[in-house]
Amino acid sequence: MHGFRGSNSGPPLISEPDRVGRVAMAINGMGVFVWDLESGVMRYDDVGLSVMGIRPHEWDGRLDTLGTRMVQSELPAVRARVDRAVRERTSFSLYFRVRLRDGSLRWTHTQGNVISDGEGRAVRVVGVIRDASQELLAVDQTEEVRRARGDRRRQAAIVGHLSDALAPTLTVGDVTRAVTSTRLLEQLGAATVALALSEGGRVVMVGSNGTAEEWIRNLHLARSTELLPFSEVIRTRKPVFITSRAEFAARYPGLRAFLDRMPDATAAAYLPLVAQGSAIGALGLSYNGKTCFTSDERTVLSAVSSAIAQSLQRALLYDKEHELAAGLQEVMLPASTPRMAGTEVTTRYCPAHSRGDIGGDWYDTIPLPDGRIIAVVGDVQGHDVTAAAVMGQLRVALRAYAGEGHPPASIMARTSAFLTELDTERFATCVLALIDPRTGLTVSVRAGHPEPVLRRPDGSVTRLDVPGGLPLGLDGPSGLPVYPEAVNVLEPGSTLLLCTDGLIETRTADLDQGAALLLDALRTGPERSGPLADHLLDTMGAYTGQEDDVALLLLRRTADGPATGRQFTATLVRTDPDALHCARHRLRSALHDWSMDPLGDIAELLACELATNALLHTGGDATLTAGPVGPGGRALRLTVADGSSACPRRRAAPEGATSGHGLVLVEELATAWGVTPCGTGKYVWCEIALPPG
Known part of the structure; x- marks a missing residue:
């Protein structure tokens, strides 16, 4: 040694x-x-x-x-x-x-x-x-194993977070928000993300994180046959990984000019979204400072694209069903609200925010020939296409029963029997109010539905005490269910609110709390019914989160409505030859009282034609009714009611004929005319407008 x-x-x-x-x-x-x-x-x-x-x-x-x-x-x-x-x-x-x-x-x-x-x-x-070389080599290897385990945990966290984010999604919009979230971008280490769908041979972007959105939109809105990143991965169903700007420019020469808009981007990944063997879209990611994709990173991105594709396919199917239900809902609801003298009516329908489902909520306003109006709001059980279809059938049936002249309780009972006969295993709730704008007299019935709410002219609000009956579609213990009627009077300037429970109900609070908040919102809201409806939806929507569909109807009795008694009625007995002559003179007198003398000749002529047609062709008596209608009462409505269900027909009268001219004159001289069924009979009506000035 x-x-x-x-x-x-x-x-x-x-x-x-x-x-x-x-x-x-x-x-x-x-x-x-x-x-x-x-x-x-x-x-x-x-x-x-x-x-x-x-x-x-x-x-x-x-x-x-x-x-x-x-x-x-x-x-x-x-x-x-x-x-x-x-x-x-x-x-x-x-x-x-x-x-x-x-x-x-x-x-x-x-x-x-x-x-x-x-x-x-x-x-x-x-x-x-x-x-110490071997010792530190072992340490390096241990550290490498530790890094590998950390990478796997991070990759599992990415897939786990995406799965959690996609689990509650229903619509394409929900999936888009989950995929373009800031947290997922941070976990993937990407700078931008874009999600696109393949629709009819075209690539359509449905969402991005907002960074360089114009660049992304210009880059991906194209046909699937073009030489572009999204088009390529959808067409080939194979991912594309790009690790340099030069490679991107060489692969897609038509996009060289767009590279200048993203100067920090150094890599990109384009992934096909494949579900059941078909490419339904693509996912695009860009990276700043990245120069390669490891095999583990590619595996994770493939797992991410697979999870997104499955959720996206489910969302597309859901959106198609939702679109069908929305179309049914739109068709089944009234296209417009009739304008009735003395009233201001506003309606609203809003689908639930949380689901986006279309359900069976509906509203309707039904003008009656005698000047009264029926306001209805209802809710069919469920949130699907069946609920929307049943809602449409119920609305038509209820409108038919109302047109036949049945009282509110009978309308509700007959509609309940109709729903039972449909055998859909669905029930519905409903509230109905029959309002006379001239007197304010209101008759209300309800079937398992929230009570109407009244705001008086002084601003005070109250829930009307309307006894409740069984929901529609449920049989009572003795056949047809009974619906007690409640009578109230709407003063001029009062507003009546009918709504479904989606306006006040939430899963996290007591129903009484929502009802109290609604009263307060109605008390403090604007006077006009349109702004008031928007105020109620905004206020209550912030409280409920609009977890359910909402249908509401606001009817305000205006102060300048037709005065009580501004209506003329005469009974025309078929066997009395003087009945029509007396009715003509009384009509002239009424027109003078209403300051509508300029309409005298035309009104008398049309009233005679309608009445004569009823007396000659129905074999029974008739009733002539006249009264001002429309804004400011500047139009006259003539109505003849008879007991026959046969509708009058317009006939071409030959030259020299003494009959067949009645409906021709009505068409030529009246502003509008029509026939309304009522019970076993009908109303034939026409309107004449005062000339300007």
């Missing part, structure tokens, strides 16, 4: 017993060094020099020579650590690299102990040095 190298002077530093320990250390690849602090000479044994990669004849004991062997960037930290140990007369342990003769680097581990003399001065450092 060789001794220390680096100096031939001085007493031996290693005794014979120490040599035994040195042999054991050498076997384990550990060398020994001694550093004389006074002379600055560093001496290594042969094993120590071998660890340092120095041949014995090359070592001169100088610290500067040792420094040339070490990595220069690590040298300051090594010196600082050793100097501190010398000052504090403690031990030290450190790792540093040395450069071998072939230029490679070797990790070494050095441990030293500072020796002091009798006066406490540090005189030398004694220590060991060993090759």
